[in-house]
Amino acid sequence: MRQLLPLLPRPSRHVGIEEGACRKSPESVSLRVALAFPDTYDVGMSYLGQKILYGIVNARENWWAERVMAPDRESGDILRRHAAPLCTLESGLPIGRADCVSFSITNELCYTNVLYMLDLGDIPLHHADRPDDLSACPLIFAGGGALLSAEPLVPFLDFCVLGDGEETLVDVLDLLEKAKAAGWGRARYLEEARHIPGVYVPSFFTPRADGSLHPRFADHARPARRIVADLDSAPYPVEQVVPVGAVHNRLSLEIARGCTRGCRFCHAGMVYRPVRERSLDNIARLLEDCLNKTGYDEISFLSLSTGDFSALKTLSNRVLDRCVHEQVSLSLPSLRVGSIDDDIMRRMADIRRTGCTLAPEAGSQRLRDVINKGVSEEQLLLHVQKLLEYGWRQVKLYFMIGLPTETDDDLLAIADLCRKVRDAAGRGNPRLQVTAALSPFVPKPFTPFQWVEQIGMEEMERRVRLVREAFKGQKFLKLRWHEPSMSHLEGILSRAGRELAPVVEAAYRKGAIFTSWVEEFSLAPWYEALAENGLDPAAYIAARPQDAPLPWDHLEAGISPDFLRREWERAQAAKVTDDCRYGACRACGACDTPARPSRLPHAGIPTDGGPLHRNRLIFSQRDQSAHQPHRDAEGRIICREREKKPPRIAPELTVKAAQFRVWHSKTDGCAYLSQLELQSLLERALRRARLPMSFSQGFHPLPLMSFGRALPVGVESRAEWFAITLREPLAAAEVARRLRDVLPPGMDILHVESVDGSRRTEQSVRETFRLSVDGVDGATLAEVFARFAGEPEHPLTRETRKGPRTADIRPLLGPWAQDGDAVTFTLDWTTLYLSPAVFCLEVLAPLGEAGSLRPVMHLCKTEQHFAADPRRGKSAGNL
Numbered sequence: 001m002r003q004l005l006p007l008l009p010r011p012s013r014h015v016g017i018e019e020g021a022c023r024k025s026p027e028s029v030s031l032r033v034a035l036a037f038p039d040t041y042d043v044g045m046s047y048l049g050q051k052i053l054y055g056i057v058n059a060r061e062n063w064w065a066e067r068v069m070a071p072d073r074e075s076g077d078i079l080r081r082h083a084a085p086l087c088t089l090e091s092g093l094p095i096g097r098a099d100c101v102s103f104s105i106t107n108e109l110c111y112t113n114v115l116y117m118l119d120l121g122d123i124p125l126h127h128a129d130r131p132d133d134l135s136a137c138p139l140i141f142a143g144g145g146a147l148l149s150a151e152p153l154v155p156f157l158d159f160c161v162l163g164d165g166e167e168t169l170v171d172v173l174d175l176l177e178k179a180k181a182a183g184w185g186r187a188r189y190l191e192e193a194r195h196i197p198g199v200y201v202p203s204f205f206t207p208r209a210d211g212s213l214h215p216r217f218a219d220h221a222r223p224a225r226r227i228v229a230d231l232d233s234a235p236y237p238v239e240q241v242v243p244v245g246a247v248h249n250r251l252s253l254e255i256a257r258g259c260t261r262g263c264r265f266c267h268a269g270m271v272y273r274p275v276r277e278r279s280l281d282n283i284a285r286l287l288e289d290c291l292n293k294t295g296y297d298e299i300s301f302l303s304l305s306t307g308d309f310s311a312l313k314t315l316s317n318r319v320l321d322r323c324v325h326e327q328v329s330l331s332l333p334s335l336r337v338g339s340i341d342d343d344i345m346r347r348m349a350d351i352r353r354t355g356c357t358l359a360p361e362a363g364s365q366r367l368r369d370v371i372n373k374g375v376s377e378e379q380l381l382l383h384v385q386k387l388l389e390y391g392w393r394q395v396k397l398y399f400m401i402g403l404p405t406e407t408d409d410d411l412l413a414i415a416d417l418c419r420k421v422r423d424a425a426g427r428g429n430p431r432l433q434v435t436a437a438l439s440p441f442v443p444k445p446f447t448p449f450q451w452v453e454q455i456g457m458e459e460m461e462r463r464v465r466l467v468r469e470a471f472k473g474q475k476f477l478k479l480r481w482h483e484p485s486m487s488h489l490e491g492i493l494s495r496a497g498r499e500l501a502p503v504v505e506a507a508y509r510k511g512a513i514f515t516s517w518v519e520e521f522s523l524a525p526w527y528e529a530l531a532e533n534g535l536d537p538a539a540y541i542a543a544r545p546q547d548a549p550l551p552w553d554h555l556e557a558g559i560s561p562d563f564l565r566r567e568w569e570r571a572q573a574a575k576v577t578d579d580c581r582y583g584a585c586r587a588c589g590a591c592d593t594p595a596r597p598s599r600l601p602h603a604g605i606p607t608d609g610g611p612l613h614r615n616r617l618i619f620s621q622r623d624q625s626a627h628q629p630h631r632d633a634e635g636r637i638i639c640r641e642r643e644k645k646p647p648r649i650a651p652e653l654t655v656k657a658a659q660f661r662v663w664h665s666k667t668d669g670c671a672y673l674s675q676l677e678l679q680s681l682l683e684r685a686l687r688r689a690r691l692p693m694s695f696s697q698g699f700h701p702l703p704l705m706s707f708g709r710a711l712p713v714g715v716e717s718r719a720e721w722f723a724i725t726l727r728e729p730l731a732a733a734e735v736a737r738r739l740r741d742v743l744p745p746g747m748d749i750l751h752v753e754s755v756d757g758s759r760r761t762e763q764s765v766r767e768t769f770r771l772s773v774d775g776v777d778g779a780t781l782a783e784v785f786a787r788f789a790g791e792p793e794h795p796l797t798r799e800t801r802k803g804p805r806t807a808d809i810r811p812l813l814g815p816w817a818q819d820g821d822a823v824t825f826t827l828d829w830t831t832l833y834l835s836p837a838v839f840c841l842e843v844l845a846p847l848g849e850a851g852s853l854r855p856v857m858h859l860c861k862t863e864q865h866f867a868a869d870p871r872r873g874k875s876a877g878n879l
Contacts, residue, residue, distance in 0.1 A: 002092050004078060005669075005672055010041075010073065010245075012672045013040070014043075014068075015669035016089030017244075018242055019294075023053070024058075028062070030180070035050050035065050037070070038104045039070055039113060043246075047104060048302060049144065050678060052235070052236065066093060067090065067241070069089075069097055102161075106492050109486070114142070114514075116508060118156070126754065132185035134184070139176065141158055142210070149555075150554060152501050152503070152504050163227050167198070167226065194223075197224070199604040224556035225555075225556060226600070226601055227462065227613065231277070238290055239294075249680070253298050256277045258273050259275060260275050267446060274615045275617065284318065284595075287299070287319065287430065298329045299328060299676075300330075311623070317344075325669075333357075335359050338379040359397060363414035367575040370578050375851075380421065381627070385629045393433060395434055401463045408466060411467050411470075413499055422476045426636040433476050435480065436479050437481065440455070440456075440487035447564065448565075489526055495550070499533075519523050527613075537658055556599055558598070559599075563589060592612060654696075660723065661725070666711065669746050671713075671717075672714055690738065692728040704725035707721075707722045712837040716859070718860060736752040766828050766864075767863065768864075768865075769827065772857075774858075775856060776847065778822060782846070784846050807834075809834055812829075812839060814827065840859055
């Protein structure tokens with residue numbers, strides 16, 4: 001793939017040069033593992049699960065885990081045209097030559113992307129078609145939150161990992177290493193792997209006439225989800241791969257796993273039980289190490305319900321102290337209404353306010369009780385009143401439509417609730433900008449709603465229109481909604497059995513990939529595939545009898561079917577079930593209790609003498625208490641006008657004690673970084689280098705950095721620079737020493753010089769480049785440059801934001817000369833700046849169509865010249 005980088009869109013996704021990426025010698029390892037994520041790099045690098053597994057595997061000296069993401073459609077087409085297989089990021093290993101490929105499956109809409117990646121890797125799609133010889137084709141398996149009900153995908157997998165993968169993956173790879181040494185085939189390996197807790201081998205089950213599955217082995221009749229009982233004992237990646245771009249480009253620190261709030265629609269809340277909180281000491285150590293190793297400037301505490309972490313206030317106060325002194329922001333995703341108190345809000349507002357999202361899920365209290373949301377309108381309004389008090393002026397509210405027992409009155413209540421939130425501060429105070437997001441309900445397996453009907457697509461659209469009408473003409477209210485057809489397809493796939501596997505394959509053959517992306521989504525190929533296989537989509541969204549077999553009945557998620565039935569009955573009666581963390585046990589089956597053991601396999605040993613599987617909390621009750629907002633004499637909320645004042649920044653962070661210009665190269669994979677990616681990479685490198693950066697003031701404090709002219713993507717340089725301002729005086733040699741160990745391959749420190757403030761942002765007036773073109777000798781290149789130099793003028797018309805603009809680019813070319821098979825030339829920017837790549841394509845146009853030359857053009861900047869340089873005429877880039 002790497003030889004195709006000049007052809008690929010966003011090539012930085014494919015270079016594998018990130019800080020924290022593991023690089024080993026292929027000769028020194030016995031297992032090579034491709035950790036595959038069936039979505040683009042931007043999404044995959046936001047997924048914490050893969051980072052955890054990456055760290056676990058690479059901690060073994062003789063194992064090497066490498067990443068592979070799904071290339072976008074255009075990149076995939078380029079790979080196919082050039083007969084190039086899909087490869088890993090770290091070493092460029094074709095995935096078909098790995099010992100195993102492990103997919104992370106987070107949702108049903110990514111099924112076809114698994115086939116897409118296998119196809120690009122020249123791996124047979126079906127388990128049954130793969131050779132028994134493990135050296136001829138890698139093992140293909142998957143894990144992730146969706147694997148407990150992914151029967152339409154299992155014919156394409158050799159086996160599945162159910163539940164937490166930290167321990168199971170190690171057991172799987174230990175067995176694979178043994179299998180390779182003993183010469184086992186695929187069949188023998190799978191027979192042995194069935195004994196590993198958490199492993200599910202789909203081929204060991206055959207369908208019965210009633211739709212249930214018959215096990216081939218009595219000891220593998222009900223594969224069960226495996227869990228890490230104690231998070232403190234689980235490995236966590238301190239040295240993470242720091243992406244060059246990701247949807248969530250921040251330090252995600254998992255503080256807890258599992259949720260027992262009992263929302264009846266929530267698959268994760270049911271199948272990740274019990275709750276396991278990480279200790280404060282463990283979090284503090286991980287946070288310190290992770291920040292030092294990654295250089296992130298934002299922390300996100302990760303959990304299914306972060307606000308329910310029993311020690312959240314204690315933890316936040318500790319962390320916020322560090323945030324103030326290092327200009328690091330803290331975000332708390334997955335917040336429930338009323339789950340953070342005034343002290344946390346106030347301290348977060350004093351640093352950097354991130355967005356606030358709350359999820360009432362339903363507009364009316366009746367429907368919130370049906371789904372067991374446990375949130376009242378009073379609690380919601382109190383929460384947003386406190387947000388207003390501490391300076392927030394925007395909030396996003398999530399709602400679902402199509403919930404069981406929902407009526408039009410419940411839908412109209414969404415608009416009414418949003419109006420109340422908007423006006424929560426009272427007359428004479430600022431209004432909140434409220435954005436409501438609607439998502440059609442999808443019944444999920446292993447939830448109390450697994451038997452209910454999903455409303456049809458037309459009804460989804462009608463309900464969206466009803467809410468839209470209620471929002472019309474309302475100031476400060478916005479409405480967004482999830483595409484109904486996508487939720488409709490998700491509903492079909494989420495409760496389907498293996499009979500839908502041919503539909504998944506047929507849809508893939510019809511071009512259905514990246515189905516979870518709105519711009520890529522089309523329902524037509526799926527409907528065509530269903531029709532070709534004689535299947536009715538309506539049957540998959542219909543209600544299910546409670547006594548009928550379900551496609552996932554042969555798997556153990558740790559949740560008792562009786563508990564799910566009881567919760568469905570309570571839902572119909574709109575009865576609320578309290579959180580068992582702080583209330584009575586509801587006998588869901590996940591925990592070991594005096595009455596009965598957990599339904600989950602006991603693969604571990606209790607470390608504290610207590611039951612292995614249970615809710616493990618730091619405090620027996622949450623360390624927060626709700627406070628009423630401050631009010632004036634007339635009872636109105638006292639809103640602090642923080643939107644007119646920037647967040648506080650520690651005074652010492654704004655000191656300007658020293659300024660430097662850092663000269664560096666930008667070659668090999670680094671040449672494919674965009675300017676924005678380079679800036680982000682350098683900011684984190686400076687933090688890892690422990691350089692005391694100075695920050696700007698204002699609403700968005702940033703490190704005081706400046707850059708030379710941005711290089712076009714794909715152009716190399718041996719004379720780049722950026723300028724930094726430090727708040728503590730350091731020697732230039734010390735700055736260089738600290739930076740050399742934290743930059744990626746291809747970015748070497750050439751020289752660091754101290755500069756005064758007037759020169760910190762000074763730009764060069766001339767730059768020198770070296771150009772070569774594959775298949776073109778130096779004499780031919782010299783001819784086209786001589787022709788261009790001989791022209792009296794050379795007008796070039798380009799499209800700009802203000803329309804077409806024409807300029808004479810002939811004066812840009814300064815001295816030039818043939819240099820072997822290349823040409824060295826200088827461009828003068830005193831009157832006009834043009835991308836050097838565009839300039840070269842224009843000069844080379846006589847050789848053929850300019851667009852066809854760029855992939856084989858090699859351009860490298862070698863010198864920069866400054867007008868104010870006292871050594872004028874010499875190259876600052878050579879220092």
